[in-house]
Amino acid sequence: MSVATSGMDDPVGQAGKGRVKDAILIAGPTASGKSALALDLAERTGGVIVNTDSMQGYAILDVLTARPGRAELSRAPHLLYGHVHPSIAYSTGAWLRDVTGLIEEDRLAGRRAIFVGGTGLYFRALAEGIPQMPDIPAAIRQHWRREMNERGAPALHEILLRLDADAARQLRASDGQRIVRALEVLEASGRSILAWQKDSAAPLIDRASARFLVIEPDRAALAGRIERRFDAMIAGGALEEVRQLAALGLDPALPAMKAIGVRELQAALAGTMSAAAAIERAKIATRQYAKRQATWFRHQLGSEWRRLRPGDDMETTI
Structure with a gap:
């Protein structure tokens, strides 16, 4: 049984525990100017920009996802942009593994890592870690998705109640996506998804030295x-x-x-x-x-995040 980690022998929480020092995290809604701020900081610090937006990771959609263009790419290194084929259901865990890969390959070494994007779950995974989960074989994934399409969420919820009652009781009978996920994990690993969720991986960044910024535009x-x-x-x-x-x-x-x-x-x-x-x-x-x-x-990011509002002096962000 394999575990979805960094692709190495150690789990993400061990292979990359606190290894990214002095990181800058820049969150904000779409079109809020966060990419421009990241580029300015990258030029001022000699940093490298890491995509932290789920849609900007997909190939083909360069323009529609507002990915940095040639001019921006020429001014600072940009990583994890447009590297995923649209046929792949990219996930938070996959993104975290890719970031871990950057660490293992020393692609962030000697440069300040600037994580910028609009996907809140990516920032949470980066700063807090996420539960380890087993790899799901394609045959198992396809089986349960087919069952979902043919039989519907309530029927699969009944199956989950028989196989993993504790997990089923925490899910609505209409929540097909989570029901399928629980069934996939159980079949692939022989272990309840609740047990996997208890084993949280450590964050990849060193929180004590990191700067947390969130743009709150008018x-x-x-x-x-x-x-x-x-x-x-x-x-x-x-x-x-x-x-x-x-x-x-x-x-x-x-x-x-x-x-x-x-x-x-x-x-x-x-x-x-x-x-x-x-x-x-x-x-x-x-x-x-x-x-x-x-x-x-506004509701999910903690007090360590500095709120950048209209009129704030961006020169003092670092």
Whole structure:
């Protein structure tokens, strides 16, 4: 039985415990200016920028996910951008393993690591560690997903009640994703997901020397930036990216297919929605997403996070 860790013999919590010193973590909602701040800090400190956003890790969607362009890439090293094929269901655990790989390969050595993005769970995993989980063989994963599609969540919840009652009682009968996950883990390892969750890995960063920053932009100003940025995305080739993604014929349930703008622009390309309506809906979805991000950061990030608000002097961030 293998464990989803760093890809090494030791678990993530042992192989990388506190090994990233003096890290800077920059969180914030989409279009809040966090990437520009990260680039400024990287240039000032000789640092390296590490993507901490789930969608910016996917290939093809360069423009639609607002990944750094050639000009930004020429100014500082950027890691873990566009390295995952859209057919892969990339996860927090996979991202953490990739960060551990950077550590093991000494790609962060001698440079200040600047983690920037909008995925709260990535920051939590980085700073707090996450439970170790077993690798799930493809056959087991496909079996339970097929069962989910054919029989539905309540039926699988009944199965889980028989096999792992304690885990089942903690889940709603309608929570298909978590029910399937519990069944996968149980079959793959012979051990309850609750037992795995008790074994938390240690954080990869040294919290004592790290700087925690979260951008809290003015909502009206952010809405304006979202509008202008999406228009720039359309002008920069976002439609062509969505056309390339659609040509792959991927499962619509895959995370990459849920990137904001993909569904709307696909509808425009298919002729089921006008381009103007698709763009407007994508802008609305982006604003709603930014609001959810801001709410999560406000309630889930602790007191060690410095809140950067309009008018704050960015020169004093480090």
